[in-house]
Amino acid sequence: MSGAAKPRPIRAGHDGPATTVPAFRATGLGRRYRGSWALRDCSLALPAGQVIALVGPNGAGKTTLLHLAVGLLAPSTGQAWVFGEPVSGASALPRVAFLAQDKPLYADFTVAEMLRFGRLMNPRWDDDLARRRLDELDIPLDRRVGRLSGGQRTQVALTLAVAKRPDLLVLDEPLADLDPLARHDVTRALMAAVAETNMTVLFSSHVVSDLEGTCDWLVVLNRGRIQVSADLDEFVSAHRLFTGPDDSADTVADGHQVIARSGAGRQVNLLLRGTAAVADPRWTGRAAGMEEIVLAYLRDPDLAALPRPTLAVL
Amino acid sequence: MLWLTWRQYRGQFLATAALLLLLGAVFLISGVEATVNVLRDAPPGCPGPGAGCRDVNLALSERYQLVYQGFGLLPLVGPALVGAFWGAPLIAREYERGTQRLAWTQSVPLRRWLLVKLAVLVAAVALGGLMFSAMTSLWLPIFAAVQPGSFASPDTFNATGVAPAAWWVFAFLLGAAASAVLRRTLPAMAATVAVVALTVPVLVLTQGWYAEPMRAVVSGTDELVRQNALLTGEAWVDGTGREIGGRPEETCPPAPGVDVSTPERAQRATAACMTQRGYQYVVFYHPADRFWRFQLFQTAILLGGGAAFAFATMAFAWRRRT
Numbered sequence: 097m098s099g100a101a102k103p104r105p106i107r108a109g110h111d112g113p114a115t116t117v118p119a120f121r122a123t124g125l126g127r128r129y130r131g132s133w134a135l136r137d138c139s140l141a142l143p144a145g146q147v148i149a150l151v152g153p154n155g156a157g158k159t160t161l162l163h164l165a166v167g168l169l170a171p172s173t174g175q176a177w178v179f180g181e182p183v184s185g186a187s188a189l190p191r192v193a194f195l196a197q198d199k200p201l202y203a204d205f206t207v208a209e210m211l212r213f214g215r216l217m218n219p220r221w222d223d224d225l226a227r228r229r230l231d232e233l234d235i236p237l238d239r240r241v242g243r244l245s246g247g248q249r250t251q252v253a254l255t256l257a258v259a260k261r262p263d264l265l266v267l268d269e270p271l272a273d274l275d276p277l278a279r280h281d282v283t284r285a286l287m288a289a290v291a292e293t294n295m296t297v298l299f300s301s302h303v304v305s306d307l308e309g310t311c312d313w314l315v316v317l318n319r320g321r322i323q324v325s326a327d328l329d330e331f332v333s334a335h336r337l338f339t340g341p342d343d344s345a346d347t348v349a350d351g352h353q354v355i356a357r358s359g360a361g362r363q364v365n366l367l368l369r370g371t372a373a374v375a376d377p378r379w380t381g382r383a384a385g386m387e388e389i390v391l392a393y394l395r396d397p398d399l400a401a402l403p404r405p406t407l408a409v410l
Numbered sequence: 411m412l413w414l415t416w417r418q419y420r421g422q423f424l425a426t427a428a429l430l431l432l433l434g435a436v437f438l439i440s441g442v443e444a445t446v447n448v449l450r451d452a453p454p455g456c457p458g459p460g461a462g463c464r465d466v467n468l469a470l471s472e473r474y475q476l477v478y479q480g481f482g483l484l485p486l487v488g489p490a491l492v493g494a495f496w497g498a499p500l501i502a503r504e505y506e507r508g509t510q511r512l513a514w515t516q517s518v519p520l521r522r523w524l525l526v527k528l529a530v531l532v533a534a535v536a537l538g539g540l541m542f543s544a545m546t547s548l549w550l551p552i553f554a555a556v557q558p559g560s561f562a563s564p565d566t567f568n569a570t571g572v573a574p575a576a577w578w579v580f581a582f583l584l585g586a587a588a589s590a591v592l593r594r595t596l597p598a599m600a601a602t603v604a605v606v607a608l609t610v611p612v613l614v615l616t617q618g619w620y621a622e623p624m625r626a627v628v629s630g631t632d633e634l635v636r637q638n639a640l641l642t643g644e645a646w647v648d649g650t651g652r653e654i655g656g657r658p659e660e661t662c663p664p665a666p667g668v669d670v671s672t673p674e675r676a677q678r679a680t681a682a683c684m685t686q687r688g689y690q691y692v693v694f695y696h697p698a699d700r701f702w703r704f705q706l707f708q709t710a711i712l713l714g715g716g717a718a719f720a721f722a723t724m725a726f727a728w729r730r731r732t
Contacts, residue, residue: 163511166515167514167515168510168511168514168515170729184519184520185519186519189515189516189517189518189519190517192515193515194511194515196508196511196512198508200507200508200509200510200511200512201509201512202418202507202509202512203507205417209417212413213414213417213516214516216411216413216414217411217414217516217517217518218516218517219517220517253512256512260516260517
């Protein structure tokens, strides 16, 4: 990275139609625990109607950001809104559903009692949807929640969240602790629910490969700071991987934003951003995979890809 | 919210109802048994203060000593149980199981969730306390002659009238505040029991301060005790009405040859000597008709504390959201 110019945040992705209120918006959002910052200076706007993935290594502050978004946590600095309403306000609560990482349910309730809980606690509750979903999943209503399998419990918790009929569904690591089959089932159920209800989904994951083919918008969080917030397709296509001889690498890199540089000996790989082509015929370029781009960003917390104009108006 | 509160507190509702039923059964059986076995053959006017009643009084006391002792613990045990099992789990159990992340992300805002729960449970606990008080009030008169009156004894004072309800509500809200601060059920239970165990004796000992005590020159306290008065102090005064300092034994040391083999005899001898020298025995007391005034005063103290705990519960739950 030594030869590269210090990367500057550049505009990546669209900001959505100007008339749409962002599903989630934050300005200067930060949260401190006993002196150390779990999340700092987070400003972003997430478009409505999309599936948004929040990725980052363990301890990056994903759960903190999600808890701030649903009002479970009060911010130390800054503010956050859901569809323009302050989070944790009485008017925002019915519009947001949250599925916490450990899928909390009342273990001594039966599944039917959990549905009753959902119905009594939520004015927009869709009882038919909930019962149909559980029926399709063969989850008996008279079974105690504590006696369900892990996958079934996740499905009940997800049903509870979806039947609330939220405009924004927030899920914290929904696929962690699930076996491959259950992961597949839950992902499919989630995608079906999205297609059916047109809600915005914000979910976190530390497994980047989970995102392939499921999400529209990508947010990368690293060491408590937002690194990337961009339309996934535009973000991926804005990066190219070039391979060429070591002696001309600095010349090629000059004037471009180098995201990553790797390779030993005479051959060097450069991950460049915003570059159509390299003139030097000894260099070959190819499209980069999402996973390798994200990993490159995570390795260098100083890199950023944020929609600057959005930041300016916030 | 009503259903949810009931569903989450079903165990407490049923256990409390069962314990109250059990207590009622003990009261009923001991009351009926006392009436049948002891009081049926008692001479007229007995049990009572009359000299002819001594045997009946003794029989009644001995027969139900265990019940009395158990009963004497209830003003302490009742609030401790209510605080530990109704109050302490309120929020701590949610935190421990992570279900606050479920409960507080539904459409009901946290403040309303907490307010409804507190209100419903306070009502339930107060109702339980009143039921306990009603049962005690029906049971106690049977033993009135051999038990201190409901005003004079802190045990019965805190088991009758509105005192049990006030104590239970206080303990519940104390437990709720402990659960909001500590966020763990067991430590919250321990803290609640500790504070209840501290508050009960403090309030019992300071009860006499609720009003200016009355003063009377008497020859002995038996009559006042019989009238169910709450005694708060005693003194010897000289002819000018001035209280004498120090113990009466210093003024009237036992003369040689006087029988002082038991504390009672020594006391009687000292009293006789003091009277002979022109001193008067004065007691300070609250007459029995101040019962309700004291009950309401204590209730105001307990409910004031309870309101502070309720406020602390709300403030901590709201501020330390995680």
